[in-house]
Amino acid sequence: MKRNLLKIIGIFLTLSLTFTFVSCKKTIAKSKSNCESGWYITPYELDESKESDEKLYSHAAYLSLTRNSKSVKEIWINVKSTEYESVDVTFLFYGSTETYSSNPKVTYSLTSSDVKNSDEGWIKVKEDLDIDYSTLKIFSTGGFDLREVIIIGDDNKVMAVTFTKANILYKDSNGKITGVSGITESEIEKLDLGEYSPLNIIDEQDKFESRNK
Numbered sequence: 335m336k337r338n339l340l341k342i343i344g345i346f347l348t349l350s351l352t353f354t355f356v357s358c359k360k361t362i363a364k365s366k367s368n369c370e371s372g373w374y375i376t377p378y379e380l381d382e383s384k385e386s387d388e389k390l391y392s393h394a395a396y397l398s399l400t401r402n403s404k405s406v407k408e409i410w411i412n413v414k415s416t417e418y419e420s421v422d423v424t425f426l427f428y429g430s431t432e433t434y435s436s437n438p439k440v441t442y443s444l445t446s447s448d449v450k451n452s453d454e455g456w457i458k459v460k461e462d463l464d465i466d467y468s469t470l471k472i473f474s475t476g477g478f479d480l481r482e483v484i485i486i487g488d489d490n491k492v493m494a495v496t497f498t499k500a501n502i503l504y505k506d507s508n509g510k511i512t513g514v515s516g517i518t519e520s521e522i523e524k525l526d527l528g529e530y531s532p533l534n535i536i537d538e539q540d541k542f543e544s545r546n547k
Contacts, residue, residue, distance in 0.1 A: 360417045363446035367414040367455030369541050371534040375476030390475035394501040395532040397470045400494035404487035406465035412455040416478035420445045423474040427467035438465050453546050483535045484542045500532045
């Protein structure tokens with residue numbers, strides 16, 4: 335029974351699951367972010383008996399890019415705080431099929447120094463890209479407050495993005511940790527997740543243009 339439950343966790347089916355909090359927001363670095371809302375990605379530890387090298391749950395948010403024949407040139411993020419010296423966040427671009435091994439991806443190791451030394455929380459993840467895919471999956475095990483994600487096209491303008499779905503864990507009104515795969519914007523809004531909502535990472539796109547340059 336336990337082995338079957340762990341397999342279910344691995345494919346992110348919608349179930350009430352028992353996870354362990356890794357930490358309680360022990361912030362070690364903080365920025366002067368000019369964004370007011372964000373997605374605090376909480377780290378959760380998976381069962382140690384799970385037959386995998388993965389020890390933490392990987393949260394994910396999916397965005398649709400309005401490219402208008404433009405290529406993706408740069409990726410920026412705004413981060414308010416982190417509780418780790420270093421944590422990875424991956425940006426996977428794809429078309430009709432999500433394939434980790436063959437689709438273009440960027441994995442960025444976000445450090446506490448990045449957050450401390452950022453100007454208003456803005457961090458350039460990658461430049462000089464040439465990506466022609468319109469779906470973006472952002473995933474990480476968390477431990478940081480992701481305020482905004484900005485995609486720059488090859489015309490040097492902010493590319494319009496819309497939220498499509500997410501894979502998340504959240505604490506419900508009864509204190510249960512619940513895992514949901516493919517949760518939509520309307521479903522997230524009903525949960526009223528506040529600072530733990532992935533919808534917050536694209537709600538202040540204008541703050542990028544008004545940042546200190």
